[in-house]
Amino acid sequence: xxxxxxxxxxxxxxxxxxxxxxxxxxxxxxxxxxxxxxxxxxxxxxxxxxxxxxxxxxxxxxxxxxxxxxxxxx
Numbered sequence: 001x002x003x004x005x006x007x008x009x010x011x012x013x014x015x016x017x018x019x020x021x022x023x024x025x026x027x028x029x030x031x032x033x034x035x036x037x038x039x040x041x042x043x044x045x046x047x048x049x050x051x052x053x054x055x056x057x058x059x060x061x062x063x064x065x066x067x068x069x070x071x072x073x074x
Contacts, residue, residue: 001025001064003041005049006057014051016043022061029059 003025005014018025018041025041032039032053039051039059 002062004060004062005039005051006059007051008055008057014049016041016047016049018042019044022064025059025061032056 001018001020001022003016003018005016007014020028020042028041029039033056036053039053039056041049043049
């Protein structure tokens with residue numbers, strides 16, 4: 001799934017692809033906003049992304065990617 005994080009005072013967004021479900025990401029964001037000092041997510045390659053909650057602008061959680069079945073048009 002694709003996750004986009006907007007950070008205050010930065011012109012670029014942080015984008016990552018994660019193997020976590022949308023519910024897991026939403027729970028991590030809610031926990032970070034409820035009292036943690038930082039939002040921590042792991043991307044599909046195992047890298048950690050840590051963003052201080054004081055600088056979070058928004059978090060966009062994309063649809064879960066599912067493998068396609070069948071043949072596409074050529």
